[in-house]
Amino acid sequence: MIATHPLAMGDGTRLATDVLLPGDAPGPHPAVLIRTPYDRRAQHAELCGWAARGFAAVVQDVRGRHGSEGRWEPYRDEASDGAATLRFLRSQPWCDGRIVAVGGSYAAHCALATAVDPGATDRPDAVIAAVPALGPAETAREPLGPERLFGRAGWWAAHGDRPDSDPDALSRALAIDPGLLDHLPVATLPARLGRDLPSWPGLWDPEGPGPLLRHAGGATVPLLAVGGTRDPFADDTHRLWRAWGGPARLLTGPWGHGLTAEPGTEARPGHRLALGEAYARFARAALAGRLTAPSRGALALGGSEVWFRADERTEARVWRFGARAGLRPLRGTDFVADPARPVRSDSLDVPDSGTPDRCLLVTPPLPRPLDLLGTAEARLATVADAAPADWIVRVVALTPDGRADPLALGAVRRTDPPGTVAEFTVPLGRPARRLPAGTRLRMEIAGHHFPAHVRQPHTGEDPVAATRLLASHRTVQLAGSALLLHTGRARAIDPVQEICR
Template identity: 55%
Template sequence: MNPRTLYVPTPDGTALATDVCLPDGTSPLPAVLIRTPYGREAHRAELRGWAAQGFAALAQDVRGRHGSPGEWHPYRDHEETDGAATVAWVRAQAWSNGEVVAVGASYAAYCALVTVLATSEAACDTGPDTDPGDHHRDGAPDVRHGEGAPDARHRDGVPGAFLRDGVPDAVIAAVPALGLTETAREPGGPERLWARAGWWAAHGDRRDSDPDALRRALADDPRLLEHLPVARLADRLAASLGRELPSWSGLWADRTRGRLVALGSSARLPLLAVGGTRDPFAEDTVALWRGWGGPTRLLLGPWGHRLTADPAAPARTRVNLGALYVRWARAALAGRLEPTRHGVIALGDSGRWHGTRPRSTPNPASTQAATPQDSSPQEGAERRAGTDRPEAESRWSFDAPTGLHLLHGAEFNADPDRPVRSDDLTVPADGEHADRCLLLSPPLPRPLDLAGAAFARINVTADTPCADWAVRLTALDPNGRADPLAFGIVRRTDPPGEAADIIVPLGTLGRRLPAGTRLRAEIAGHHFPAHARNPHTGEDPVTATRLAPSRRTVDPRGSALHLPVVARRRYVEPAPEICR
């Protein structure tokens, strides 16, 4: 079962390097397809694992990367049609039984999803009366005659019949990087500087990858990420890399968010969304799961972007993802999944998993908490039917003895020349020349399980026309050891000096906090170098060359932390819950 390399043709004649691994035997097989910019050869052990379970397994270098010719423009060109061409090619092989599962992590998850959802967008392009189901391979109408002729459903020169043949039957999307804007900016607006500089240095504008490129560049130039404007950072980075990054500035020009999540609402095939509560794209994973139109499952572990491959992950938090993927793929292809949306969230490093279903979350642009009108039709039906929701919101006021106590910094100075750093959890011992608002809770009297969406609602004032508000929540164990718990950041353009009641989403939590734990909250104006510094002048932080300090005020009255406490524990085993 050793992979062999073939070259799969695409509509414009470009042949993409593809490793194919087949089990022994001659029976037609279901297939698993991975399309990646990170090197197909890195997946060979994974391909052998799938093949050992009776799947034809394929890993393909996307156009312009590693062994595939052409030019690669991330999120821009060819992924839809190249993916559809490859799925159609798989179905035409003698060893294929016609079933295909698209699988991918990070950018490869985007490749899998866009192959599934391209036909949903094509359906929208054909007019309001087109049924998205008409573009699915199963049950599709005969398009060889009459009004459904292929010429009526071209997309980029590709007939609609070809697109339907290129739609997978199920998709597994892990830690999905859903688009330029989703990866470059937080939902609340601020730019993800460190992560994007690292990714572009490693993978951008080159055929291969160099994962340590940014680390070496920072060793040579420790103040590299302070460069202004951010749009020209690539000019300075090029000196360390020895190559240009012409696509860097275009990364920040894109402002389109939510395309794949919106298209997913018309999907009818099964989705397994896999993420980690420590992954920067965790909320995109959850949004994809919440909005998907077909049977969908969420697996959210206590992991970062590398999932269980992270060597720092405790042994008891690890899940055999390979075995779970195989089990889920078999259930999905056999039609055995319940037509529902549910999932599991790990309670931190405890080894316990909590079953969950979608629930409404607050809109960061709103000053009001979510209402029944903000929820989806499915959530409304669940509410009317009295669906059990074991999560309960717990409010920790900033001005109550049992909530969070203000230590100092009700007034502080957010100075971009001396920003609060994302890579340092230490806090000032006193409030003199405060650079943040600092709050602390009493010790927890008993263990606390958290599973679901958290947010902070804060009443604040800034004396500048534009201000970022960053909230960092840290768990302090009885010995004082600090462990990051949650983070959120939003950008506001309120009138200077005018108080605003704002919501800062803190992401989806999954944690068990032992008795004696204290919660520490920091409210600051910067979170650098993870995020670009707001110049406070009203200029675009990407193009600004001048920085100014901003005077801030936090009013504890009416401000509070809202946490998703597990009121009724419902512990589950992840694999059976995901695969039912």
């Protein structure tokens, strides 16, 4: 039976906290703590799963949300409120003193904050962080600059500055005004939504990395970082895993933000992991001190049934621009990045007439299957007539049956002097994909990726505050430009076994 406790924080604010104990053993038990802004009652099925596996399961509404008192200020109080909740749990007779902090998305931030905050007065004994929203800096911007618009607008419209949630708020507003996100400046979006969002302007102030990544190297407890190659926070999941100071395990599949509930087209039956059981096995191994190596990971190879180790040996394969066996440009290498007519993030269609809005390149068909196992990057030599200038690189797999399938994406902001040649690298994540023979790679280099990202105005103004838009002429030089992918032969492993040793 789930029992609700109004748990008092240090300032007297009471947070609604639900507890479910295993029904077949007297205890005490190890505990699992989930702190969420998404309504603790929606997590009751997860509580039942943990309790059925022998854990005392606890879920709490964060400050100012749903059943909890106080004011909701995203990311502000999670470390201190989490520490107070940990102290309460350790004082209960049904808790054996061992606690695993668990969460997905914002709830993953809550779990991580208790483990890495330098001023924390209590810490969990292990952390499971799925598709982690690391903090304002990471969720608002790409690591190399461009602001994330669509995802942040949707989240803030649904959850920001309110005690409850309205998941369909942005979609309803877009149905009324399909051009809602086109209006300038971006800073005034709350007025167009008809909502008071006092935290919206400050969202764009911090530039990463935030405190979680800055302090992750000092963490000593075991971590399981779970992500999806189609999740917007995939790179952040990898960065967290690499930066973690304690034993760190990575589990990544061909999924979106909803993990196994949101598989990509490259997902196969072997990627339908029972994540609840995997989490429980990791938690037992972590609490028993069985995780020895500092860093391990298991990744699914999309387009196959294989899982492989994160440290699998790879070799770099380079497709040079203009080379016969490399990337051949289509319609030239000059284009116009016009924020009034931006390249769309919600379409893979490419224009075949008119003024080019991107540099478009394609490879010959692959003569044999190819496994992409490691990181990817674009090395570019470019010229822009404006500064700052955003550069968006999108790689698409053109399958033998005629489909266009997203493979990799990267975005950077450059401030090179206008008219000068700039040489730089655009990180493209870790695709983890098996490409069949006959696949061609299409590479798009553009100046915008809207509405996923805020449009660069090319006026020198802050893109969030800009009210004017100017077109920018761009050139991609063939000499010195290339696409680099890490390839190899994937050796099959058991992913759950890999994260538990």
